[in-house]
Amino acid sequence: MPVIDVNGVWKTYHNHARLGIKERLVGRRVSAERGRFARNWALQDVSFTIEAGRSLGVVGHNGTGKSTLLSLILGTIEQDRGEIRRKGNIGGMLALGAGCHPDLTGRENIYLNGSILGLRLAEIRQKFDSIVDFSELESAIDLPLRTYSSGMSARLAFSVLAHAHRDVMLIDEVLAVGDASFQAKCATYFADYQAQGGTLIVVSHDLISLQELCAEGIWLHEGKVVHQGPIAATIECYRKFIVETIGA
Amino acid sequence: MIGRNLQTAELLYLLVLKELKVRYKRSVLGYLWAIANPFAFAFVYWVAFKFIMRVQMENYTVFILTGMFPWAWLSQAAIQGTGSFTNNLSLVRHVKLPKLILPCSNVLQEMAHFVLAIPVVFVFIALSSEQIHAVPLLWQLPMMLVLQAFFVFPITVIGAVLNVYVRDIQYLVGIMFSVFFFVTPMVYPLSMVPVEYRAYFKLNPAYWLIDSWRIVFAGDVLPLGHIASVIGWILAFSLVAAWVYRRLAGRIAELI
Numbered sequence: 001m002p003v004i005d006v007n008g009v010w011k012t013y014h015n016h017a018r019l020g021i022k023e024r025l026v027g028r029r030v031s032a033e034r035g036r037f038a039r040n041w042a043l044q045d046v047s048f049t050i051e052a053g054r055s056l057g058v059v060g061h062n063g064t065g066k067s068t069l070l071s072l073i074l075g076t077i078e079q080d081r082g083e084i085r086r087k088g089n090i091g092g093m094l095a096l097g098a099g100c101h102p103d104l105t106g107r108e109n110i111y112l113n114g115s116i117l118g119l120r121l122a123e124i125r126q127k128f129d130s131i132v133d134f135s136e137l138e139s140a141i142d143l144p145l146r147t148y149s150s151g152m153s154a155r156l157a158f159s160v161l162a163h164a165h166r167d168v169m170l171i172d173e174v175l176a177v178g179d180a181s182f183q184a185k186c187a188t189y190f191a192d193y194q195a196q197g198g199t200l201i202v203v204s205h206d207l208i209s210l211q212e213l214c215a216e217g218i219w220l221h222e223g224k225v226v227h228q229g230p231i232a233a234t235i236e237c238y239r240k241f242i243v244e245t246i247g248a
Numbered sequence: 249m250i251g252r253n254l255q256t257a258e259l260l261y262l263l264v265l266k267e268l269k270v271r272y273k274r275s276v277l278g279y280l281w282a283i284a285n286p287f288a289f290a291f292v293y294w295v296a297f298k299f300i301m302r303v304q305m306e307n308y309t310v311f312i313l314t315g316m317f318p319w320a321w322l323s324q325a326a327i328q329g330t331g332s333f334t335n336n337l338s339l340v341r342h343v344k345l346p347k348l349i350l351p352c353s354n355v356l357q358e359m360a361h362f363v364l365a366i367p368v369v370f371v372f373i374a375l376s377s378e379q380i381h382a383v384p385l386l387w388q389l390p391m392m393l394v395l396q397a398f399f400v401f402p403i404t405v406i407g408a409v410l411n412v413y414v415r416d417i418q419y420l421v422g423i424m425f426s427v428f429f430f431v432t433p434m435v436y437p438l439s440m441v442p443v444e445y446r447a448y449f450k451l452n453p454a455y456w457l458i459d460s461w462r463i464v465f466a467g468d469v470l471p472l473g474h475i476a477s478v479i480g481w482i483l484a485f486s487l488v489a490a491w492v493y494r495r496l497a498g499r500i501a502e503l504i
Contacts, residue, residue: 013502071341071342071501074343074344075344076340076341076342076343076344076501077341077499077501077502078498078499090344092342092343092344094341094342094343095338095341095342097338098338098339098341098342098343099338099339099342099343101266101270103269103270103273103274104266104269104270108266108269111262112262112263112266115255115258115259115262116259116339116343116345117343118255119255120251120254120255120258121258121262
């Protein structure tokens with residue numbers, strides 16, 4: 001029984017967001033085919049399933065729909081066609097610092113972030129020490145987040161997510177900012193997490209660590225799935241494509 | 249189900265707390281600023297209308313203050329709440345939240361400011377040697393707090409959703425409230441308006457809200473007509489807000 005079942009999903013972004021008076025007056029006229037009825041498919045007919053305890057790595061160039069795919073799975077945006085079936089609760093780290101405020105301290109952000117992920121205050125209180133331990137930020141926990149480096153912020157956010165016990169975790173690139181020792185710690189965590197039946201979907205350009213982290217892979221190109229299968233084969237295909245395009 | 253609602257309530261509490269903390273964290277006077285703003289305006293209008301325009305009215309100070317603080321809640325919540333989706337990109341797009349929690353937190357934030365200002369209003373009522381009637385206040389004050397929260401929330405939702413599609417809405421809302429400040433009997437009593445126009449002034453939803461507050465602060469019992477009008481407008485706004493939200497909320501995350 002798959003935890004995530006993505007079935008024939010299409011997604012387009014309409015271009016009609018620009019209705020401001022300023023755009024009307026001084027904006028360049030957009031030609032009909034590029035205008036509001038133009039459909040630029042961000043995703044075209046994407047299908048895959050993922051079983052509990054498995055891990056999926058998504059590779060592809062910038063702007064080919066990797067993040068759109070994660071947003072659709074998380075449910076912050078909706079697909080135009082197709083269907084996504086989800087089982088269990090989903091937690092995501094789609095952007096660095098999502099749900100954090102720079103003027104709040106690390107401590108306050110842990111509470112806010114935990115609550116956004118769906119934890120009860122009592123749970124956060126109970127797990128608080130463990131979260132701080134995992135993040136290795138004891139000395140900075142009462143400093144405002146704006147004094148943190150991006151690696152420190154990522155550590156804080158990931159530590160909260162790691163303690164939220166989600167059935168499915170979506171990670172978009174953001175872990176790359178952590179230092180080597182924290183990345184090693186994350187790798188150990190993910191191994192445990194999957195052993196306990198957790199499901200992982202990771203978007204990354206770091207092909208080496210993606211290969212270590214995931215068992216299966218998907219290569220997206222211009223919104224379409226080009227290759228799907230074991231991670232090693234997917235990355236191999238993607239690499240070949242990069243070499244060819246650079247060569248040409 | 250109950251656990252889920254409690255969790256949402258806790259999140260709402262944390263979001264309101266966050267905004268209040270963030271707004272005053274690096275200022276010296278802190279929360280006093282929340283009171284200072286409507287207070288300064290009340291003072292300016294008091295000077296302008298009492299001494300220059302010579303409005304003839306007993307207890308004019310109390311009249312202005314009892315209108316000014318609920319107005320500050322109404323207008324600030326609506327103006328800032330209109331940006332509640334557009335200004336919180338990461339909360340809308342990158343995490344899964346019940347979206348309406350964002351405009352709701354704006355309403356509660358301004359409500360907190362209002363509640364902090366209530367003692368100030370009572371000090372002025374006491375100074376003007378009016379009696380404070382405690383008994384009707386005890387139930388009418390909480391009732392009005394709830395009514396106004398339900399009054400402001402749908403307006404804020406409408407503004408917030410439309411602002412995602414057309415960013416001009418935030419400026420429009422600001423101007424609208426400046427106009428309505430003078431259309432609503434805020435600095436002049438309705439009795440100064442020529443009789444033949446008074447009926448039109450009563451078409452203004454804000455009139456019923458503000459006038460209700462004045463009656464409640466004065467310690468009188470609210471007439472049924474006032475309660476009915478306020479609730480009627482709440483229903484009207486809520487219907488529009490529900491319709492707008494259903495029609496347009498689906499694409500909020502990708503448009504901001």
